[in-house]
Amino acid sequence: MTTTETSIFDAVESNVRGYCRSWPTVFDTASGSWLHDEGGRDYLDFFAGAGSLNYGHNNPVLKQALIDYISRDGITHGLDMSTVAKRGLLETFQRTILTPRDLDYKVQFPGPTGANAVEAALKLARKVTGRTEIINFTNAFHGMSLGALSVTGNAAKRAGAGVPLVHTTSMPYDGYLGDSDGLDWMERVLDDSSSGQDNPAAVIVETVQGEGGVNIARPEWLRRLAELCADRGILLIVDDVQMGCGRTGPFFSFEAAGITPDIVTLSKSISGYGLPMALVLMKRELDVWAPGEHNGTFRGNNPAFITATAALEHFWSDDTLQTATQVKGERARRALSGLAAAYDGLSTRGRGMVQGLVFDDASQAGKVTQVAFEHGLLVETSGAEDEVVKLLPPLTITGAELDHGLEILASAVDAVCAEKVN
Structure with missing residues (x-):
């Protein structure tokens, strides 16, 4: 991102801002499990507004209900x-x-x-x-x-x-x-x-x-x-x-x-x-x-x-979403367990569609999220030392999108952990 693009934030907005430091781009639009910056780059969202977007960005059913309500004053x-x-x-x-x-x-x-x-x-x-x-x-x-x-x-x-x-x-x-x-x-x-x-x-x-x-x-x-x-x-x-x-x-x-x-x-x-x-x-x-x-x-x-x-x-009129969440959560857990098995110092924990990859070396977790961002995935860290890469995808994410994000995450882990081994 250029200096011109960020100058107004640096000049006017308080130093208290946080997430923008980890994800240095200017976002413009979003739909489903994706955000898009003003330069046209796409980012798969494993953050979901810190859990505020369980049904994804601009869900069409909810958006139409909102538009109809606003339109009738x-x-x-x-x-x-x-x-x-x-x-x-x-x-x-x-x-x-x-x-x-x-x-x-x-x-x-x-x-x-x-x-x-x-x-x-x-x-x-x-x-x-x-x-x-x-x-x-x-x-x-x-x-x-x-x-x-x-x-x-x-x-x-x-x-x-x-x-x-x-x-x-x-x-x-x-x-x-x-x-x-x-x-x-x-x-x-x-x-x-x-x-x-x-x-x-x-x-x-x-x-x-x-x-x-x-x-x-x-x-x-x-x-x-x-x-x-x-x-x-x-x-x-x-x-x-x-x-x-x-x-x-x-x-x-x-x-x-x-x-x-x-x-x-x-x-x-x-x-x-x-x-x-x-x-x-x-x-x-x-x-x-x-x-x-x-x-x-x-x-x-x-x-x-x-x-x-x-x-x-x-x-929530039936159990379709609940069942799908549990299935996708297990899918994510298996993927993280595979990464934990591949490298020393990694472990997993989670339930449903909140899954964590835990690093004994806390500095690696932040590096993984940085590499993931560079490859088009938003994912954050949590824990006392920011030692956990925390996955919070929208519950409505498709299986293909989930797999795509997990592949990006796996590549980021490989890049960071292999670097330490070498």
């Missing part, structure tokens, strides 16, 4: 007013998602980001219980606002808060202590009156830690965590912002464990189209908010309600 900004668009979403969400899963959740529209949903969930848990402490887990990521940062593990992100992040305690995530179950420690601390741990309002957990390095919680671990919380009157919050909306296969990532969280946060792909939108789901008895007690100017993004409704109707 449908409400765009509605705060928490009742609108036709919101009614359609609530009815469809109840019919396609809640009722088939026997979930009796109330739905809250907080601000439009995942961090907004997390802030609301933490605030609600403290209001319901009258307690202040929250338990989170090692390697967790829940957002960049202060409350969300307080339950996030990454030291560099936490340091950006500029103030002490208090009233939270980090516990070992599944696998953090190797073969030892960290829940043994958590249970001991909670039940020991001399441990120094105050009784918490809630525990917040990701069933798969995406930003933390594609760390997977076993179903049995999640079930024990849910039981531990229920037995002690602690609310269980599942952060499904990145792993919900089908990323692991089922609509909710916790379905495989057979648990029912007290509170669930959703954002990213819940709008279906990459439009800002977030939900907090809470068990009916937990809806103790006073009117207006938690609000936000952009909690009523009606165009996002329209695309979300279209996505639910099109993709």
Whole structure:
């Protein structure tokens, strides 16, 4: 990319920008699993807006619903007013998602980001219980606002808060202590009156830690965590912002464990189209908010309600997408396992359509993503040391596109790892 093409970004935009440094081009259009830059180059997308584009870019079904709504002058900004668009979403969400899963959740529209949903969930848990402490887990990521940062593990992100992040305690995530179950420690601390741990309002957990390095919680671990919380009157919050909306296969990532969280946060792909939108789901008895007690100017993004409704109707009226996601996820897992078998210092982990290739030498992961970009593939790193190449393709990616991307990734790994061997 030329200096002229980037000069306005360098001159005017804040240094805080990040992804553009890894992918130095100016994108112009996108469709399905592909982005296209202004120079006409094509890039296959294994990033999907950090999980915000599960149904791909400009999905034609969702796009048409949005165009039709805008063309008839449908409400765009509605705060928490009742609108036709919101009614359609609530009815469809109840019919396609809640009722088939026997979930009796109330739905809250907080601000439009995942961090907004997390802030609301933490605030609600403290209001319901009258307690202040929250338990989170090692390697967790829940957002960049202060409350969300307080339950996030990454030291560099936490340091950006500029103030002490208090009233939270980090516990070992599944696998953090190797073969030892960290829940043994958590249970001991909670039940020991001399441990120094105050009784918490809630525990917040990701069933798969995406930003933390594609760390997977076993179903049995999640079930024990849910039981531990229920037995002690602690609310269980599942952060499904990145792993919900089908990323692991089922609509909710916790379905495989057979648990029912007290509170669930959703954002990213819940709008279906990459439009800002977030939900907090809470068990009916937990809806103790006073009117207006938690609000936000952009909690009523009606165009996002329209695309979300279209996505639910099109993709979640049966199990076709879920089955396809699991099949394609296994396809990706096998490909990564082959790479891990070919080179020392590589391993894999993942579930559904979130898969990770883990490098013992963390510097190699970044090199692989750079080489992949040069060959037309967008893929990012995650983990405490950015040691994991994380695959988040659109769930709607075709088999041929998936194979093509995996081939580019394999070539990038070969280039980087073979260079080290030589």
